[in-house]
Amino acid sequence: MPDSLLEAPLATFLEALARHASPATVDAYRRDLSRFRVYAEDAGLESWAQLDAALVRRFLGQERSRGLAPRSLARRRAALSRFAEQLVSEGLLTHNPVSLTPSPRQPQHLPRPVDVDQLAHFLDAPHDDSPLARRDQAMLELFYSSGLRLAELAALDLDDLESSRVRVIGKGGKPRQVPVGRRAATALTAWITARGQLATAGEPALFVGQRGARLGHRAIQLRLANLARERGLAEHLHPHRLRHSFASHLLESSQDLRAVQELLGHAHLSTTQVYTRLDWQHLATSYDAAHPRARRRHRTPPDEGNP
Known part of the structure; x- marks a missing residue:
């Protein structure tokens, strides 16, 4: 069977x-x-229309038996889906057959948020007001103001930005709008007034970046790491x-x-619950305070002999 029958799609x-x-x-x-x-080819699949x-x-089972880590196994399934x-x-296909297979259980490795006071001190640190410094400050403020993913921020165009919100394309190509806070809006305005000194015509x-083209993912990651060192953030x-912060x-x-689920663009509430370190005690407290059948009532114990 020619590879192109499966490779082209x-x-x-x-x-x-x-x-x-x-x-x-x-x-x-x-x-x-x-x-x-x-x-699939080894199994005799001749067309993606035969996928079931x-x-x-069987494929995921084989990958699991090879010792593939749960996170990698979940990514395999996500790619197929x-x-x-x-x-x-x-x-x-008339339906998605991958949706009929169970998702691998994931170990919960929770990221640690930056302390709110440390982060405020970091964001408020003075800079030299150069175009690059304005750009970096705008990126920092927008990441923290709107909870964007790296790919979402890197893909932003000028037309995606409005006065108090920004349009992004999230995972799975799903669009959403998220608010932009006051401090982020101020930083973005400062950057846009200086952007013409760097951006090439029509970009x-x-x-x-300094060459006037879209800033890449790796460049953004390096700038954040360098800014943390320059401003004395000890992590x-x-x-x-x-x-996450x-x-x-x-x-x-x-x-x-x-x-928070809507702002992050999570499809499932359980993802947000884990991602934000929401613990059981917090849920229990909210439940006790809000549910009418869960509110504590003081009752006088029954008299002895009158159960």
Whole structure:
């Protein structure tokens, strides 16, 4: 069987994925799907229209038996699921067979948020007001103000920014709008007034580098790490920690898990609960305070002899 019968749809899917996903995600999905393609070919699959849940289960079972870590196994399944959704949208499948397979259980490695006072001191540190410094300050404030993922911030164009909110494309190509706080709006205004000193003509990207083109993922990560050292933040700083700090600090103040879920762009509430370190005691306290059948009532014990 020629490889192209299965390879062509994969190539089309990965090309579309690259428009909004990070290069690291695209590379990982390419490896995952290529491995499944080889497995499917060996199993006699001649067309993606023949894809079914049984084949997916056997493949994931084989990967598990090879000792693949739960996180990598979950990514394999996620890559297959997103590809299957594309096949459904193209009419090659009537449903997503991957959705009929269980998700691997994940160990909970929770990121640690930056202390709110330390983070405020870090963000308020003075800078030299150069175009690059304004850009860096705007990125920091926007990460923390709006809880953006690295890929979401890097993909922002000028047209995505409004006076008090920003439009982003999240995981799975899902669009959402998130508010921009006052401090972030001020930093963004300062950056945009200086952006023309760096950006090349016609460049749509909101954040650009010294050569005038869109700032890449790795460059953003390095700038955050360097700023943490320069400003005396005694711990490593990366975009995910700012996103986690945004979620944790907002939840501590508002106790509104659903709102935080919407702002983060999580499909499932359970993801937000783990991500924001929401513990059982917090849930129990909220339940006792809010549920009419859970409120504590003082009762006089029954008299002896009158049970």
